[in-house]
Amino acid sequence: xxxxxxxxxxxxxxxxxxxxxxxxxxxxxxxxxxxxxxxxxxxxxxxxxxxxxxxxxxxxxxxxxxxxxxxxxxxxxxxxxxxxxxxxxxxxxxxxxxxxxxxxxxxxxxxxxxxxxxxxxxxxxxxxxxxxxxxxxxxxxxxx
Numbered sequence: 001x002x003x004x005x006x007x008x009x010x011x012x013x014x015x016x017x018x019x020x021x022x023x024x025x026x027x028x029x030x031x032x033x034x035x036x037x038x039x040x041x042x043x044x045x046x047x048x049x050x051x052x053x054x055x056x057x058x059x060x061x062x063x064x065x066x067x068x069x070x071x072x073x074x075x076x077x078x079x080x081x082x083x084x085x086x087x088x089x090x091x092x093x094x095x096x097x098x099x100x101x102x103x104x105x106x107x108x109x110x111x112x113x114x115x116x117x118x119x120x121x122x123x124x125x126x127x128x129x130x131x132x133x134x135x136x137x138x139x140x141x142x143x144x
Contacts, residue, residue, distance in 0.1 A: 029085030
């Protein structure tokens with residue numbers, strides 16, 4: 001095998017193992033927030049994420065869902081591209097329906113600290129079973 005053939009094979013294997021730019025953005029993604037433009041005003045934001053995927057921790061089969069996230073912001077609002085990348089990070093995770101929706105809630109509350117948030121995971125039927133998981137969080141207001 002000539003040197004040029006060896007270099008070509010090495011380049012192909014490196015190229016095949018490198019992350020594509022979208023995969024890199026997803027792997028490096030985190031929930032990003034920005035200041036609420038209307039703090040003190042109670043308003044609701046609804047985000048629909050219709051392409052959620054994860055893997056069943058028991059079978060390895062893919063699960064598909066629509067995630068509906070509705071929240072009332074306090075001081076921060078989530079940046080939409082960051083939530084898209086964050087949701088896409090579940091694609092190769094082995095995680096149950098219940099745990100995935102609860103983890104999304106935990107991460108969202110940690111990043112955004114909303115006054116309230118409701119997350120609904122509506123999973124596509126598989127094996128004649130349709131699962132909907134809903135979780136809620138309400139910020140405790142301190143009284144003086």
